[in-house]
Amino acid sequence: MNPTVGRILSLLARGSAPAVPTLDGFVDSLLQKFENCRQGLKDEALGGAPGPVETFFLDLYEKELPRLRDAVRREEPHLTPAAREEYVRKVDELVRKVLVPAYVRVSAPFTRRERNDFYVLPASLHLVERLFWGGLGIAAGSFVVWAPFIPIWSKDVVLPFAVAGLFFPNLRQYLSMRRYERELNQLVSRADREIGRIDTAYLTSGEAEAERDRGEASEAALEPESPEAAEARRRLAAALAAAAKGDP
Numbered sequence: 001m002n003p004t005v006g007r008i009l010s011l012l013a014r015g016s017a018p019a020v021p022t023l024d025g026f027v028d029s030l031l032q033k034f035e036n037c038r039q040g041l042k043d044e045a046l047g048g049a050p051g052p053v054e055t056f057f058l059d060l061y062e063k064e065l066p067r068l069r070d071a072v073r074r075e076e077p078h079l080t081p082a083a084r085e086e087y088v089r090k091v092d093e094l095v096r097k098v099l100v101p102a103y104v105r106v107s108a109p110f111t112r113r114e115r116n117d118f119y120v121l122p123a124s125l126h127l128v129e130r131l132f133w134g135g136l137g138i139a140a141g142s143f144v145v146w147a148p149f150i151p152i153w154s155k156d157v158v159l160p161f162a163v164a165g166l167f168f169p170n171l172r173q174y175l176s177m178r179r180y181e182r183e184l185n186q187l188v189s190r191a192d193r194e195i196g197r198i199d200t201a202y203l204t205s206g207e208a209e210a211e212r213d214r215g216e217a218s219e220a221a222l223e224p225e226s227p228e229a230a231e232a233r234r235r236l237a238a239a240l241a242a243a244a245k246g247d248p
Contacts, residue, residue, distance in 0.1 A: 022195040023071040023091070027099065028188050030064055034103060035184075038111055046112050053104045061095060068092070079202060090198050099191050106187070110180045118173040130169055137165020 021028060034057055045052040072088050079087065116122070121129045141161030164171075 020192065020196065022192045022199060023068070023075060026064075026068055026071050026091075027095075027191040027195070030061065030095070030099075031103065031184060031188060033060060033064065034107070038107060041108075041111060043115070046108055046115075050101070050104050050108060053108050054100055057100050057104065058096065061100065065092070076199075076202065083202065087198065087202060091195055094191065094194055094198075098194075099187065102187055103184075106180065106183045110176065113176060117169070118176055119169055126169075130166055133168040134162055134166040137161040137163070137168070140165070 037060055041053060041056055045056065068091060069084075069088055072084050072091070076084055076087060117126065119126050119129050138158055138161060141158035144157060144161070
């Protein structure tokens with residue numbers, strides 16, 4: 001099967017399945033680079049408007065543009081150089097106008113909370129906040145024991161509530177990290193789906209169809225000739241030669 005036809009069929013077969021990594025996983029590796037470099041953000045940038053944070057990540061993305069062009073060149077050989085540049089331009093626009101702002105919206109608040117160990121109070125008052133949650137747990141456990149409409153009267157249940165309160169900041173950290181990971185995966189999936197849509201449009205364009213026709217013609221020319229076709233060709237050649245000599 002012609003490779004271009006195979007790519008079209010694979011793209012159309014995706015349907016509602018999870019997004020398939022496109023351009024050799026470019027989006028996923030780009031966000032991984034952002035994550036690796038996120039600690040380089042200054043606290044002043046995180047506390048203000050998103051502009052400086054976006055600039056920070058756009059500068060990192062600029063260094064990945066050659067890899068994007070190389071991925072398009074390797075995965076879209078059926079396109080002309082001009083069409084490949086247009087493809088790169090569309091992906092570049094998607095990254096600059098959608099992916100980076102969306103990543104900043106998710107990562108900037110998370111980074112601020114991460115640098116404060118997911119506490120609400122500043123670092124000097126972390127112990128106070130933990131004790132507060134522990135006291136709140138004791139109060140909740142005491143209420144459960146006291147409340148006549150809750151069929152629990154053992155005072156031993158106060159201890160689990162107190163422990164849960166003391167470790168509530170750790171639980172909040174775990175849940176925040178899980179949510180952040182899920183949001184990043186959604187960003188990658190949605191970006192890959194959009195790039196896949198662009199890819200499908202180019203694969204079904206006139207240029208791709210012309211390239212596919214040329215490939216099929218080349219394959220037909222390379223196919224070995226059958227014995228019947230060879231015999232018919234020899235008979236035709238002999239008849240033409242006889243007619244040229246004037247033989248009956």
